[in-house]
Amino acid sequence: MVAENQSTVFVVDDDSSVRKSLIGLIESVRLQAKAFASAQEFLDSYSPSEAGCLILDVRMPGMSGLELQERLGELGIDIPIIMLTGHGDVAMAVRAMHRGAIDFIEKPFNDQLLLDRVQTALTQDLEHRAKRSRAAQTEILMGKLTPREKQVLDLIVAGRPNKTIASELGISYKTVEAHRAHIMHKLNAENIAGLIRLSLSA
Amino acid sequence: MVAENQSTVFVVDDDSSVRKSLIGLIESVRLQAKAFASAQEFLDSYSPSEAGCLILDVRMPGMSGLELQERLGELGIDIPIIMLTGHGDVAMAVRAMHRGAIDFIEKPFNDQLLLDRVQTALTQDLEHRAKRSRAAQTEILMGKLTPREKQVLDLIVAGRPNKTIASELGISYKTVEAHRAHIMHKLNAENIAGLIRLSLSA
């Protein structure tokens, strides 16, 4: 596994000493880390294709950690977030968790605990990425179908025989067979079982 | 909708004045409420078939709210929990949320906010119940299959034709057809599409 395929732990904190100590901690377990001094700096540099997780200070000048979380949500960017906070605020923690933060940790934090959460976050990110990737693949395949073919596919998945599909759509049995054959080819399905699995996963 | 089919809001708090005010609040929006003075009392009386959600005080003499949450987890009881706490403790809130609490609210709480969360909890519970019920139905059907039939079913879902299944299992093509017919009847499937949908949902 080369560096490009590795997960990165993104650290966003305005306090340079915190950044340095976090980076040191993360690299001590041979993980790749990147630090940013502000939420905006992170937003400007981050590409959703980069796998990893985000360690985020709640209170920062400019855009706060919570605002960054919200912004990422709006942008449709789903990366596991571990919130770091100096002063405990239950309501804020609950809100962040509801919005999808996977953790909310108070400073000063226990190093090992943080590393454990980072591991959990990285694992979750990889799983989500794999899932999204599969969904995207399926969607690409489905996108190749014409409207008529999608219509026929729905009826096939519903278990209707070609004869019934033909009469329901007011077309010939032969045409349904033609559509069906096209669908099978376009979706790379070897048999009906594969076709249905694909449709149901979409 | 008669009372038996209604969701219930279960309140567990050792403070009788809190119990009374919560019950009053809940009943004011025509929801059904039941109060308990201790976690044990709730455990002794609650049956998982009762739909609803749980409002739980974190700090109580005897079993705490968090301990009750854990106990319910061990018992495999999945009911949405709203934690109530007097003193904010971020770590505790995060732990409770990780264990599946859907909310963690500090006293004194805003009435409307709590009612909103209760509504969310009740909705989630109904959804989960519907999902579990479907899963249970499927499992009952699957349980009717003999080991051999399950084996054949797996191969059918994998898309193998009967001929292949026969040679893979070292039995006759005709026997596979017989198993297949039995499977279709036992699972109430009208066609292969339905069969695969059922298998994949299990």
Add this chain to the structure above:
DNA sequence: TAGGTTATACGCACTACCGCCTATTTTTCA
């Protein structure tokens, strides 16, 4: 030990699906 269940197997007729070919009309888009 009798009776039910399970697993096995065959025949026959019918229905459904699959692949490959050709062909016409309509639609879409560059």
Add this chain to the structure above:
DNA sequence: TGAAAAATAGGCGGTAGTGCGTATAACCTA
């Protein structure tokens, strides 16, 4: 406006699945 794509439809031959009837052997249980 002309080429490409989509939708339509038919033929032919082969493969696969379905329904119904029949039958035997093994096993478990009452």
